[in-house]
Amino acid sequence: MHRGELDQATRLLDDGDKLVxxxxxxxxxxxxxxxxxxxxxxxxxxxxxxxxxxLVWEAAAGLQASASLVLVGGDLARLAVxxxxxxxxxxxxxxLASLVKRSPEDLVVRGRERRARGLVDRDAxxxxxxxxxxEQLGHRFEAAVVRAxxxxxxxxxxxxxxxxxxxxxxxxxxxxxxxxxxxxxVRARLARLSPSGERRPAPRRAVTGWEALTPTEHEVxxxxxxxxxxxxxxxxxxxxxxxxxxxxRSIYAKIGVSTRLALAVAYREREPVRS
Numbered sequence: 001m002h003r004g005e006l007d008q009a010t011r012l013l014d015d016g017d018k019l020v021x022x023x024x025x026x027x028x029x030x031x032x033x034x035x036x037x038x039x040x041x042x043x044x045x046x047x048x049x050x051x052x053x054x055l056v057w058e059a060a061a062g063l064q065a066s067a068s069l070v071l072v073g074g075d076l077a078r079l080a081v082x083x084x085x086x087x088x089x090x091x092x093x094x095x096l097a098s099l100v101k102r103s104p105e106d107l108v109v110r111g112r113e114r115r116a117r118g119l120v121d122r123d124a125x126x127x128x129x130x131x132x133x134x135e136q137l138g139h140r141f142e143a144a145v146v147r148a149x150x151x152x153x154x155x156x157x158x159x160x161x162x163x164x165x166x167x168x169x170x171x172x173x174x175x176x177x178x179x180x181x182x183x184x185x186v187r188a189r190l191a192r193l194s195p196s197g198e199r200r201p202a203p204r205r206a207v208t209g210w211e212a213l214t215p216t217e218h219e220v221x222x223x224x225x226x227x228x229x230x231x232x233x234x235x236x237x238x239x240x241x242x243x244x245x246x247x248x249r250s251i252y253a254k255i256g257v258s259t260r261l262a263l264a265v266a267y268r269e270r271e272p273v274r275s
Contacts, residue, residue, distance in 0.1 A: 001035065001038065001039055001042060001181065002141070002178070002179040002180070002181050002182060003178055003179070003180050003181065003214070004180045004181040004184065006039065006042060006043060006181075008246070008250065009035070009039055010039065011246050012243055012246060013032065013035055013036050013039060015239075015240045015242040015243045015246065016032040016035075016240065016243075017032070017036075018240070018242065019240045030056055030060070030065075030067075030068040030071055030072065031071070033052060033053075033055075033056050033072075034053070034056070034071060034072050034075065036049075036052060037049035037050070037052040037053045037056075037072075037075070037079075038075065040052065041079065042181065046079060046082065046083060047083065049079060050076075050079040050080065050083055050085075053072050053075060053076040053079060054076070054088075056068065056072050057069065057072060057073075057076055057092070060072070061095070066099055066102075066103075069095060069096070069099065070096070070099060070108060070109050070112050073092050073095070073096045073112050073113075073116055074112040074115045074116055076088075076089075076092050077089045077092045077093055077096075077115070077116035077119050077120060078115075078116075078119055078149070080092065081119050081120060086120065089116070089119065089120040090120050092116055092120075093113065093116040093117045093119075093120045093121075096109065096112055096113035096116050096117075097113050097117070099113070100113045107133050107136065107137055108137065110133055111130050111133035111134050111137065111139075111142070112130075114126045114127070114129045114130035114133060115127065115130040115146050115149075118130060118146075118149070118150070118153075119149065122153055122156075124150055124153050124154055124157070127146055127147075127149055127150035127153065128150060130146045131143045131146040131147050131150065134146060140173050140176075140177055141173075141174075141177055141179055143173070144169075144170040144173040144174055144177075144179070144182070145170075145182070147166045147169055147170045147173075148166065148167060148170040148182070148186055150166055151163040151164075151166035151167045151170065154166070155193075160193065163193075164190065164193055164194070167186050167189055167190050167193075168190070170182075170186050171183055171186045171187060171190065174186060207254070208254050208255075208256065209254065209255070210254075210255070210270060212254045213251060213254060213255075216237070216239075216247060217247050217250060217251050217254075219237055220233060220237070220244060220247045220248065220251065221251060221263065221267060223236060223237065224248070224260055224263065224264070225263065225264045225267045225268070230244045230245060230248075248260075251263065
């Protein structure tokens with residue numbers, strides 16, 4: 001999804017939904033729902049994404065599932081504020097603050113609470129603290145997201161220079177980690193701020209060949225070329241068989257083959273000879 005491959009993300013999430021329907025709710029289902037909500041937002045269907053996260057939040061609160069509250073809290077607060085539900089966003093921030101008190105050493109909880117509070121209160125300092133926490137944790141994507149949110153806030157407050165610097169830093173991180181969807185949005189934002197200014201060009205992204213494969217697709221190739229069947233690959237990677245099949249279709253198209261044997265041959269030809 002963060003690479004802008006929304007159709008592929010939809011197919012993979014559909015596979016996840018089918019797996020849940022077949023086997024019932026299990027560990028990790030909150031991640032699937034969060035991803036679905038973010039996909040809906042990316043597709044311009046924010047109200048649906050917000051409603052979905054509200055359902056998860058209410059269910060998690062009823063079960064006192066603090067991990068799920070922390071997982072969805074930051075994005076729920078963002079969608080609520082962007083949709084004009086200031087009260088709902090404030091409730092999320094307050095609940096996250098109570099979780100911080102229970103687990104003061106948990107940096108993930110702290111970072112998500114600071115992000116939610118910064119968005120709700122339009123507090124640039126809280127967002128700066130959140131970005132610093134995520135940077136400390138090594139969560140580059142989340143840090144870049146919060147920096148872009150802080151940039152938007154500073155821009156609204158009239159601090160164009162600092163906002164531009166934050167946008168540039170977020171863009172650099174997005175480009176480095178391959179988050180093309182977010183990078184394109186920030187690049188467009190910078191272009192509107194300074195139409196005639198020089199901006200970092202979008203990196204050239206391979207669409208065919210081995211360089212075009214995603215990290216997960218590389219894992220699938222290694223498993224398949226190691227002689228494992230689709231069910232075995234699915235079990236080893238913790239994904240569904242349908243997802244393995246979807247990855248293989250994408251891999252075949254990028255490498256220019258149509259069978260597992262042809263893929264294995266291409267893979268071995270690519271591998272350096274080992275003495």
